[in-house]
Amino acid sequence: MKVARHPHTQQPVTIPDYRKEFGAPYEKGIKNERPAATCPACKQELFIKGETNPNATMAFCHFPAKGGEQKPFCPIKVGGSHKYKVLCPVDEDPKRTKQLRDNFFTNWKIHWVKFMHHVGYVDINDFIQALKVADKEHVWRYRQLQEHEVIIVLMLISDFKPVIGKTKVWRKNWIRFWFESQVKTFQEFWNLSDEKKTIIRAEYNVPTGLKRISPDHLCKYKDINVSEDYLLNRQPGDDVVHPVVANAMKRNFKV
Template sequence: MKKAFHPKKDQQITVQTYLSEFGSRLGPDNKPRNRPNPRCPACLEPMTIYGENRPQHDQVFSHLRNENPAPCPLRNSADHKYDFLDEAPQNSETGKSLRQDFFKNWEKHWEVMRTLLHSFMDVKDFISLIHEADRTRLWNRAKLSEWEIPYIFLVRKEWPPVKNKRDGTVLRKEWIRFWFDSRVRTLEDIWIRTQGTPRIIKARYSDPERGGVPGLNHLIDTDVIEIDTNLLESHHKKPHVFVIDRLKQAFPKELAN
């Protein structure tokens, strides 16, 4: 990957930034330097620079070889799925209220997701995720806050490249995945194993030429996303009228006013 975490700070660095601060592998005496390792932004395990001895080639960060590696969503790629271990309550007044609030603010949730998906999201995917939230009773999760919903939606789904069905225009050329950092193995862990706000990792992949889902060898780059806990207070861009109409068709009672 092109970016990793700084050895001592939770900030992303490039290979060149790392080399500028810590130097090349060999010092002036031609002996290995004692350098701290960069860290994987997802699992925080130490990484190394692949291709450092070949400056004419691409230099990227790579996990250290390990027979028993720590769980990492980047390494496990599409096999890393999120779910809840326990069933949600069948009925919840808090859940009903949360769902109502979501529909009151759905345009803000839409905008957060659309922005992180390179300014394109198919309204059918958004509607499908809401139906899935209804099916799994996501709203009834006792500790769930409304601002967490768009991020949970993002990590629950693969986001493949998108083309315009009419003329074949590429609307989003890269495959995108989102994960919480490695502390979050199931969605309950958002509230159990994290202190403060969990990190969101966004990974961009090239579309496999032979089809199928991308793996680690298709990884282009990663970014650590700052979760906006104040998204409900922020201004947002109005969705296209087509999106608004489709939402009203799918949820006429919820969006009657």
């Protein structure tokens, strides 16, 4: 990782800034007792790989597990191999399922604007494809799922790869969204208390030619608070969308 959580402020810190504040690992041959930066997702302590080798590329890394030790799950550590799966609920309330989906599509414009705000550059087709997956996987059946949390599901099941136009770079880095806590499924996330419901927007600077993200590519992140404020405290313009966007949604969902 090129960035981690600051040991005191919990804000993003790069390796140069960390070393500037806390010094090198050794000073005049004596080990420097520095507070450890932590992983943005799992909060485990990290070390800086390659710090004592002038020819190596430095990176924040998780400590390896010691004999028999079971390390907590971390979505960043496992890189692109982890996908959040939607497990079809068995205790569906059909009336609630329909109401949730109807409410979401009634307010789809404000959800799209918020989705776009979180992702950055994003095409309406990304939103549409994620919604089609949500329909196919019966996301609406989850009893704990609230309307404002639907876009969280859409972001977590999507991969936002770099988008390079003929004359402009629209999305330079690969974007993925992760649960901040050590949970592997949506069900585990919805069982958390509201104050613990945080997700991470992670950016990966993936070298040209590679088709998979790795922890070493993580270059930027930010925490996203999962709240319904954007639905409760609407502002003028929050539901204004481009006609092209409106037409695409109408073609696909008759809204």
